[in-house]
Amino acid sequence: MKDLRTSFLDHIKKGLKGKPLPLRVLFWDGHEYTFDEQPLVTMHLRSAKVLSRLLMGSALDVIGEGYVEGTIGLDGRYQDILAVAEGLGDVFPAKKPKGGIFRKHHATHSKSQDAEAVQYHYDVSNDFYKLWLDHNMVYSCGYFKTGTEDIDTAQEQKLDHVCRKLHLQPGEKLLDIGCGWGGLLTWAATHYGIQGVGVTLSEQQFAYAKEHIKREGLTDRVEIRLQDYRDIPERDYFDKVSSIGMFEHVGRAKLGEYFQVINRVLREGGWVMNHGITAGQQDDEDGHHSGSDFMDKYVFPDGEIPHLWRLVWEMAGQDLEVLDVENLRPHYAQTLIHWVQRLEARKAEAVAMIGDKRYRIWAIYMAGCAYAFWRNWSALHQVLAIKQTKEALTLRPWERRYQYQEDSFHRADPDWGDL
Structure with missing residues (x-):
């Protein structure tokens, strides 16, 4: 034997x-x-x-x-x-449990459960995130024009890319769902003259964003709320809505309600940008593939990643007409590589803040995610949509040229450096 x-x-x-x-x-x-x-x-x-x-x-x-x-x-x-x-x-592949696609549906995604899950991941400490995020504290995929930019440049380009896609105009009201530390709202108010509201479930992000908005002298134009997106009052209406790296926490069973809320708060003809991680393959939607148990246990409790088709389907079900879809998969691989490099460079400080075990979680999680995006196990889609009007004659651009300031074509694999 x-x-x-x-x-x-x-x-x-x-x-x-x-x-x-x-x-x-x-x-x-x-x-x-x-x-x-x-x-x-x-x-x-x-x-x-x-x-x-x-x-x-x-x-x-x-x-x-x-x-x-x-x-x-x-x-x-x-x-x-x-x-x-x-x-x-x-x-040694993952074994799909009995119940198949229903495995991850144990998460009810109630308001209290979602708040607990968000606080577990995002309330580590603001100082920890400062060690390796860019100067605008943006914890989502950057946007690279050549792939050689540093993380500060890539994140500024991403913020501007979102603002241009939404065609923000001075005086428009922008709602940012899952506003993080306030980076997008600060950029949009400063460079595009919008009036903004941001909602987050993270208490530490809320405190930081409020103080940041105050420091930037934007309190008369930007409001930060510690609020579930489902609790946005009926009386609030917005010209544009952004949701950057948030819908992964919504849950597939709640996607219809999520886009229903967005439809409710948008004025007729208003635009929404949904930027988030999607499943690389259709059969990955069941939530049980190699690495999913690790992510659920240590990183994103109750996170659910739908495929692009489901995202577009649910948007259409709430009368949100898709205008533009862009896959930023390689951009997120490069963003995560930057984050891991920056975290490794500040390892001693990070370990002093969060301990050895939690440091290992963050390092292997972000390196693993970079690899997953590189290998097309996961994707990152920006989906731009418009709330249909009764007349269905809402003005929209004829082409995408308004999104870009210059023409360029650069192609290369993500640069892992010495990682």
Whole structure:
């Protein structure tokens, strides 16, 4: 009868089917095994229990959890670690539970549950986010024109890209759902002359954004509320609505209600920009794929990522006519790489703030997400829509040229640097 270690190694060799795996494995008792003459990654397995869990499947979840909890050690660059984890994920894939697509529907996405989930992720501390975000404190995908910009430039370009797409005009009222630390509203008020309202469920973001708006001298033009988007009063109407990196927390079962609220607060002919992460493949919508358990446990409790088709379907169901769709998948890969590089550069300060374990969660989560966007496991779509009028004759541009200030064409893979 084979021992556990032999079963583990034989399973990998059989599953690889001759494909390379630049991995060296160090076992808890001093034994080691190398799958490649030039291994790029060393994995320390610190107990036999880890082998048992890997043999049960979902290698990405097991490796992620083991790394965070300290039962697995990983040496190597993030990009190599993640490539090896992908290879092991093919050998030990996630097993789809009974119930299939209903697995993630246990989340009710009540107001209290959503507030708790948001506060878990976003209320780590404002000082922690300051370590690695850009100077505008924008925690969402940047926008790159060449791929070589620094994160400050990329985020300013993203803020301006959103404002141009919404065709913001002086005096218009803009609602920003999930306003974060107030970066978009500050930019829109300063550069486009709008009147703005931002809502967030994060208490720390709320406090920071209010103080930031006050510092910028914009209190007469921008209001920040600690408020669920569903509680926006009936009397409030807006010319434009932005939702940047928020709808991932809504839940698929609540998407219709979410867009119904947006329709309610928009004036006839008003525009909405929904910017958010979407599933890379249609069958990823069930919420159970490699890495999903790790994300649900350590990063985004109750997060649900729909495919683009569902997003467009739900918008149309609430009389929001889609005008423009743009996939910024490579932009988010590059944004996350910048974040990890900046976090690693401030590691000592970050660990002092949040501890070793939580640091490992953030580092592997963001590096893993960069890899997921790079590999097309996830996407990022900006969807621009308009509230249909009774006459269905709402004026809109004939072409997209108004969104861009100059023509350019640059194409390259994300730059991982030394990560």
